[in-house]
Amino acid sequence: MIPMVKRVSTGIAGLDEMLGGGLIAGRAYLVEGPPGAGKTILATHFAMAGVDRGENALYVTLEEPADQLKEDMARLGFNVGSGNFKIVDATPVNPERSVVFSESPDIEFGESFERLLNSLSAELRKRDYQRVVIDPITMVKLTVPNELEYRKIFLAFLKTLRRYNVTVLMTAEVEKSDVEKYLVSGVIRLLRVESGDKIVRAIQITKFRGSAFDEVMRPYKITNQGIQVFPEETVFI
Known part of the structure; x- marks a missing residue:
């Protein structure tokens, strides 16, 4: 008898429907798209979605300062004050918090992927997290300029995170995510496409290991309550 697969909601009903009920728990996924597509949202x-279910969620921001990110999240109605939610500011805006050039006061991020992994592992040992976000993974990639070396380190990174049984979501720009999308369990792509005589936002699942999924481009909107996906509608190019 085939065991049931545990699903994890993305927090977006239409996207969960496209995924056949949500992401598969304990795996790593990539959200890729151009600037302004809504990857962080x-x-x-x-x-x-995990916090609302009483789960612990760790959000590592590498590009947008934590205070600003929290303001944006709160404006969309998200409960950023929950004790189950921890956000780590590892942005390069403040030299003392740079993931590339120095250390963060919350988690000791440094100059390499190995430092990131050690720091994440230390935090995951301190608390039982179910969800981890790294936004964007692109910033860490800058610390490993050799692509072959990056591939090896990134694979080791994924294997280590898997030991903690967390579901990981990473973001990246489309043009900078070739290595990641081959190694993660699933890829969700956000696009701006021409549909007839207008430009629309479209979401497409291009990879999802271990499950059937909807491969069709579906329209989505960014509203004052976040992202809304329309799984019954199709974007025609």
Whole structure:
């Protein structure tokens, strides 16, 4: 008898429907798209869907300062004040918090992927997290310029996180995510496409190991309550 697969909600009903009920728990996924596509909003939906269920969520922000990110999240109605939610500011805006050039006061991020992994592992040992967001993974990639070396380190990174049985969601720009999308368990792509005589936002699942999924481009909108996906509608190019 085939065991039931545990599903994890993305926090977006239409996207969960496209995924056949949600992401598969304990695996790593990538959300890729151009600037302004809503990658961070989607990642926030994912983290907060866990918080709403009483799970612990860890959000590592590498690009947008934590205070600003919290303001944006709160404006969309997310409960950023929950004790189950921890956000770590590892942005390069403040030299003392740079993931690339120095250390964060919350988690000791440094100059390499190995430092990131050690720091994440230390935090995951301190608390039982179910969800982890790294937004964007692109910033860490800058610390490993050799692509072959990066591939090896990234694979080791995924294997280590798997030991903690957390579901991981990473974000990246489309043009900078070739290595990651081959190694993660699933890829969700956000696009801006021409549909007839207008430009629309479209979401597409391009990879989802271990499950059937909807491969069709579906329209989505960014509203004052976050992202809304329309799984019954199709984007025609």
